[in-house]
Amino acid sequence: MAIKPDKVDGKYETSRFAELSYDRFRAMARDSTLSLNERMGMPDAFRDGYEDAIMADICAKLPVLGEEGRTIVDIGCGCGLLTLKIMELCAARGHRLIMVDSPEMLELVPDAPHIVKVPGAFPDCKQAIRAEAPEGADGILIYGVLQVIFGSADIFGFAADASRLLRPHGQLLFGDISNFSKTRRFLATPEGVEHHKAYMRTNEPPVVPPFPEDDARIDDSVIFALLMRLRGSGFEAYVMPQAADLPLANRREDILVVRR
Numbered sequence: 635m636a637i638k639p640d641k642v643d644g645k646y647e648t649s650r651f652a653e654l655s656y657d658r659f660r661a662m663a664r665d666s667t668l669s670l671n672e673r674m675g676m677p678d679a680f681r682d683g684y685e686d687a688i689m690a691d692i693c694a695k696l697p698v699l700g701e702e703g704r705t706i707v708d709i710g711c712g713c714g715l716l717t718l719k720i721m722e723l724c725a726a727r728g729h730r731l732i733m734v735d736s737p738e739m740l741e742l743v744p745d746a747p748h749i750v751k752v753p754g755a756f757p758d759c760k761q762a763i764r765a766e767a768p769e770g771a772d773g774i775l776i777y778g779v780l781q782v783i784f785g786s787a788d789i790f791g792f793a794a795d796a797s798r799l800l801r802p803h804g805q806l807l808f809g810d811i812s813n814f815s816k817t818r819r820f821l822a823t824p825e826g827v828e829h830h831k832a833y834m835r836t837n838e839p840p841v842v843p844p845f846p847e848d849d850a851r852i853d854d855s856v857i858f859a860l861l862m863r864l865r866g867s868g869f870e871a872y873v874m875p876q877a878a879d880l881p882l883a884n885r886r887e888d889i890l891v892v893r894r
């Protein structure tokens with residue numbers, strides 16, 4: 635079930651986690667006054683209790699996770715309960731898991747024999763990942779990360795570099811992409827108006843901006859351009875909806891990339 639908007643003070647949380655960047659995540663990872671979710675740039679209400687549903691959604695879209703003895707890469711792995719669940723699943727399936735994030739974030743992740751930590755910002759650290767997986771990755775997960783790098787980095791280069799880490803028939807999931815066009819369509823519905831009022835603690839309806847859209851955010855044009863670019867680079871790429879019981883499914887979606 636989607637988050638209950640009255641459980642989150644949207645105005646406060648939106649400003650608290652505005653303008654996230656790799657360096658801001660590094661600083662938040664060091665801040666012991668924050669919960670693990672907050673260190674990953676989200677209020678607890680966006681994640682607590684949703685991890686199993688998120689895992690089920692990821693596993694359904696990235697079937698390689700259900701196989702045995704594969705090489706999996708998690709770029710922007712974070713440090714929360716979802717991170718631990720991915721580690722557990724990989725241990726149970728005999729996968730080797732290469733975890734990529736800042737050194738500060740990785741320090742919050744427990745060590746385990748089946749994991750390798752590669753500290754650094756992707757794609758700067760792509761050679762280090764390649765050194766750990768010279769044959770390429772069977773599966774790559776990049777969950778909740780694209781919107782963080784969008785605006786400050788080349789999203790197309792990021793997506794292509796990540797896709798090139800796949801071995802033939804490997805699968806990459808860009809999950810939990812915050813799509814402003816989808817948000818806008820939602821806010822234009824009666825349900826979206828009520829959601830906005832409760833979430834933003836206001837009686838005013840949302841102002842749904844007309845075109846042109848805010849070019850600092852990912853919207854449909856970026857999602858579809860990513861698909862076009864990835865397909866043009868020889869990968870199969872698909873947009874996939876999130877399961878309805880995920881916390882932000884009314885605003886987020888996923889991209890699955892499969893290497894031929």
Ligand SMILES: C[S@@+](CC[C@H](N)C(=O)[O-])C[C@H]1O[C@@H](n2cnc3c(N)ncnc32)[C@H](O)[C@@H]1O
Nearest residue numbers: 656659674710711712716735755756777778779
């Ligand atoms: C919103 S959190 C998501 C964490 C985790 N994937 C999850 O969903 O629980 C985004 C994560 O991406 C990391 N990150 C941001 N930019 C990155 C980059 N260029 N390379 C690697 N990690 C990055 C941040 O440090 C942070 O841990």
